[in-house]
Amino acid sequence: MCGIVGYIGENQAVPVLLNGLSKLEYRGYDSAGISVYHDGIHTIKVKGKLAGLREKVEKDDKKSSHIGIGHTRWATHGVPNEINSHPHNSQNGKISVVHNGIIENYLELKNMLIEKGYTFKSETDTEVVAQLFEDLYDGDMVSTTRKLLEKIRGAYALGIMCTDHPDTLVAVRKDCPLLIGLGKGENYIASDIPALLEYTRDYYLLETNEIAVLKNDGVKLYDINGKEIKKEVYHVTWDIAAAEKGGYDYFMMKEIMEQPEALKKTIQPRVTESGIHLEDVSLTEEEIKNCRRQQYESFRSF
Numbered sequence: 001m002c003g004i005v006g007y008i009g010e011n012q013a014v015p016v017l018l019n020g021l022s023k024l025e026y027r028g029y030d031s032a033g034i035s036v037y038h039d040g041i042h043t044i045k046v047k048g049k050l051a052g053l054r055e056k057v058e059k060d061d062k063k064s065s066h067i068g069i070g071h072t073r074w075a076t077h078g079v080p081n082e083i084n085s086h087p088h089n090s091q092n093g094k095i096s097v098v099h100n101g102i103i104e105n106y107l108e109l110k111n112m113l114i115e116k117g118y119t120f121k122s123e124t125d126t127e128v129v130a131q132l133f134e135d136l137y138d139g140d141m142v143s144t145t146r147k148l149l150e151k152i153r154g155a156y157a158l159g160i161m162c163t164d165h166p167d168t169l170v171a172v173r174k175d176c177p178l179l180i181g182l183g184k185g186e187n188y189i190a191s192d193i194p195a196l197l198e199y200t201r202d203y204y205l206l207e208t209n210e211i212a213v214l215k216n217d218g219v220k221l222y223d224i225n226g227k228e229i230k231k232e233v234y235h236v237t238w239d240i241a242a243a244e245k246g247g248y249d250y251f252m253m254k255e256i257m258e259q260p261e262a263l264k265k266t267i268q269p270r271v272t273e274s275g276i277h278l279e280d281v282s283l284t285e286e287e288i289k290n291c292r293r294q295q296y297e298s299f300r301s302f
Contacts, residue, residue: 002086002100003029003072004178005195006159008169009186009216013068014057016188020195021070022050029072031085035096036065037166043096045085066216067169069159069189071098088127090134091118094163097133099126100191101156101176109151125154133160141170142222145211149174149224159189169214173206180204180212180219182233187214193236201236 003024007016017034032053033045042062046052050072057063071086087096103109106125109132114120118131129152136147141162155175162168171178171189181188181196181203189212190196193203206212209224221229248254 002191003195004069004098004100004157004159004189004191005071006069006098006169006171006189006214007186008067008167008188008214009183010066011186013065014063016199017068017070018050018054018057019198020188020190021053021072023194023197024072024190024192025050031073031082032071033073033085033087034068034070035087035089035098035161036063036068037161037163038062038065040163041089041093041096041161043087043089045082045087047082047085067161067166069096069098069161069169084122084124086124086126088122088124088130090130092134095130095133095137096161097126097130098159099129099156100178101174102154103128103152103156104154105152106154129156129158137162139164141165141168142211142213142226145170145172146224146226149209157191167215171206171212171214172210174208178206179234180206180214182219185216187216187219189214193238197236197238203234203236204231205234 003021005017005020005024007013013036014034021032031045031047032050033043034053034057035041035043042065044053044056044060046056069087073085086098089096103125106128110120110128113128113131113135116135118135120127120131129148132151133144133148136151137144138147141160145160149172157173157176157178158171160170169189171180177191179190179193181190181200183200188196188199204212204219204221210229211222211224213220213222221231223229248257
């Protein structure tokens with residue numbers, strides 16, 4: 001499963017992004033990357049583990065930044081490689097996006113954008129989000145995000161940066177977890193609490209179609225109609241070890257309770273409006289039909 005971390009504040013973003021992503025490694029992933037603002041959006045990505053990303057970042061001279069987004073990816077659309085890894089940027093380089101979940105109508109949107117002259121580098125549905133945000137961009141992050149939500153269908157959690165607003169980080173979700181960490185002179189986004197517990201114990205838990213606008217001095221929340229809303233702050237009382245277990249007493253109990261969601265996330269990328277898609281599964285139709293019988297025969301052979 002993929003992981004999201006974002007930071008905006010008075011301190012350096014990169015250490016927070018890398019440390020937060022390391023707390024999400026338990027989810028499993030095949031690639032990782034970050035985007036930061038340094039006289040424009042600067043993106044660093046690798047296939048493989050965070051150790052490789054850390055090494056690449058250390059060699060980079062543009063990593064100084066006070067805003068950034070990071071991601072660990074488990075491949076769904078497109079093979080595991082550096083190009084398909086997140087973050088994904090728009091064609092003009094103004095927009096950078098990290099994304100958990102799936103955009104069900106991405107092919108329809110991609111074809112529409114190609115007709116308008118957009119070109120794509122990756123095989124992912126996430127790049128479609130970045131390009132579409134560029135296409136819809138009206139100068140206002142909240143207004144453009146609302147337009148984006150009218151166009152995309154599926155389950156998603158998004159973190160979005162724009163070079164026109166280097167003091168702003170936007171987050172929105174639908175059916176995928178995303179939370180806002182609240183600090184003093186800095187704020188955060190993450191897909192799970194362990195990523196941020198070292199930095200804050202106070203959070204906004206976003207509901208579906210709620211939009212969060214983060215600046216270093218505060219967070220504003222909006223509904224899908226653009227109306228500002230207020231939410232209670234959720235204060236975490238767990239210690240770090242308990243947080244990594246999701247509040248459960250044991251990792252086994254956490255794994256048991258997460259099985260329905262894990263099954264949903266396994267199946268969901270394969271089910272779209274046009275049917276069930278198994279192109280990436282290296283089994284023939286006949287092998288799939290006979291799976292249960294083969295399993296039964298295997299048991300009989302013992």
